[in-house]
Every structure is written in structure tokens, then in C-alpha cells.
Amino acid sequence: MRIDIVTIFPEFFGVLDISLLGKARQQKLLDVTVHDLRDFTHDRHRTVDDTPYGGGAGMVMKPEPWGEALDRILGDPLPGTVVVVPSPAGRPFTQAEARELALAPALVFTCGRYEGIDQRVIDHAATRPNVEVREVSLGDYVLNGGEVAAMAMIEAIGRLVPGVVGNPESLTEESHEDGLLEYPSYTKPSVWRDLEVPPILLGGNHGAIAAWRHEQQLERTRRVRPDLLPDGLS
Numbered sequence: 001m002r003i004d005i006v007t008i009f010p011e012f013f014g015v016l017d018i019s020l021l022g023k024a025r026q027q028k029l030l031d032v033t034v035h036d037l038r039d040f041t042h043d044r045h046r047t048v049d050d051t052p053y054g055g056g057a058g059m060v061m062k063p064e065p066w067g068e069a070l071d072r073i074l075g076d077p078l079p080g081t082v083v084v085v086p087s088p089a090g091r092p093f094t095q096a097e098a099r100e101l102a103l104a105p106a107l108v109f110t111c112g113r114y115e116g117i118d119q120r121v122i123d124h125a126a127t128r129p130n131v132e133v134r135e136v137s138l139g140d141y142v143l144n145g146g147e148v149a150a151m152a153m154i155e156a157i158g159r160l161v162p163g164v165v166g167n168p169e170s171l172t173e174e175s176h177e178d179g180l181l182e183y184p185s186y187t188k189p190s191v192w193r194d195l196e197v198p199p200i201l202l203g204g205n206h207g208a209i210a211a212w213r214h215e216q217q218l219e220r221t222r223r224v225r226p227d228l229l230p231d232g233l234s
């Protein structure tokens with residue numbers, strides 16, 4: 001999968017060179033390119049923002065640099081390319097969307113700053129052939145820009161790309177993967193500060209362990225996220 005990121009803070013994504021995603025890049029499972037939006041400006045001050053039409057606080061990101069950046073990146077897009085626009089006004093980003101986007105041939109993350117990107121950039125991107133645009137929100141709170149959201153989304157998506165995670169089975173027993181929160185996990189020692197590992201996990205009855213873990217998922221989901229429970233299980 002090809003991932004392009006456009007930002008005025010390219011150094012923010014240096015962390016993608018380490019850990020799991022760094023290894024995936026070395027293995028050519030992920031091809032990540034970070035673009036500095038200011039490289040697509042032509043004035044001495046490399047200006048990327050201006051005052052909002054209609055007034056209001058703050059600044060808005062100018063359309064011209066974004067247009068040139070997306071022209072460069074989306075010159076000949078692979079069919080199925082998705083432009084992901086992190087935005088507080090976007091649709092909530094979910095594990096289901098991460099799974100969907102992990103199947104795309106190419107993703108372009110447009111990381112805005114200030115009060116956001118001129119809307120015409122998003123509207124024009126949606127007219128490009130072979131390109132789908134998704135405005136997506138990390139959660140119901142306001143960040144200072146799209147970089148943190150893009151990083152979180154790239155990690156959630158990247159780890160689902162086949163081959164990135166060594167043991168694919170571990171991806172199926174996670175919170176939200178089956179619609180429920182995950183069961184609690186334990187490791188050695190069996191007693192720590194007088195706290196014992198649930199005895200059922202110390203036996204070898206895999207059927208009973210699986211049943212216990214599912215019950216733990218239901219109990220935790222009822223307690224913490226009843227909104228996730230399927231009808232009839234609340």
C-alpha cells in the first residue's frame with residue numbers, strides 16, 4: 001500500500017521510521033512519503049494560510065498550495081485511491097473503516113492546520129477520477145491540526161495490511177474487531193502483590209477459557225461501552 005501525507009510539519013511523521021510501521025516500510029509492505037505543503041508555495045514567505053472569507057477568528061489554509069500538492073500526488077491515481085481528510089467535522093473513524101482502508105491501493109492524508117483547509121480543496125479532490133474523498137474524525141474533541149489524527153489512523157490501518165503484523169490471529173481478538181471490547185490479559189507471575197491470575201487461565205481447558213474470555217468481553221462491554229452491545233445483549 002502507498003501512503004502519502006501532506007503537512008506543514010513533515011518532521012512530525014519521523015516516528016513512522018521506527019517500530020512496526022518502520023519494519024513494514026523496510027519490507028516494502030508500506031510505501032510512505034511525507035510531503036511538506038510549503039514546497040508547493042511560490043512566495044518568499046512560503047505562505048499557506050490567509051484570513052477567512054466572512055470573518056471569524058483564526059486563519060484558513062489557502063487552496064493553491066493544496067491544489068498543486070494533490071496534482072503532484074494524484075497525477076495518475078491508482079483506481080480506489082482514497083484521500084483521507086482528518087477533520088473535527090468528519091465521520092467518526094472506526095475499526096471497520098480501518099479494515100476497509102487497509103484494502104485500498106493508495107491513501108493520501110491531508111493534514112490541515114489553523115482553522116482548516118479551504119473547502120474547495122476537498123470539493124475539487126472529489127472530482128478527480130479514481131479518487132474517493134473521506135472526511136474522518138478521530139473523536140469528539142478538537143485537536144490543533146490533522147497530524148495526530150492521521151498518525152493514529154495510519155497506525156490503525158497499517159497494522160491491518162497483510163504481512164505487517166506477524167501473527168494475524170492476534171488481530172482478531174482485539175477490542176472492536178468483533179464488536180466487543182477485549183478480555184483482560186495476564187502473564188507471569190501467577191501471583192503479583194497478592195493479586196492472582198484467574199485460576200481458569202492456569203488450567204488447560206481451552207473451551208472453558210474461550211467461554212470465560214467471551215463472558216469477560218460481554219461484561220466489560222456492558223460496563224464501559226453498552227452502546228457497542230448487539231441488540232438483546234444489553
Ligand SMILES: N#Cc1c(-c2ccc3ccn(Cc4ccc(CN5CCCC5)cc4)c3c2)n[nH]c1N
Pocket residue numbers: 085086087088090111112113114115116117136137138139140141142143144145146147149
Ligand atoms: N480528525 C480530526 C480532528 C481534529 C482536527 C483535524 C484537522 C484539523 C485542521 C485544523 N484543525 C484545528 C481546528 C480547530 C478549530 C476548528 C473549528 N473552527 C470553527 C470555525 C471554523 C473552524 C476546526 C479545526 C484540525 C482539527 N480535531 N479533532 C479531531 N477529532
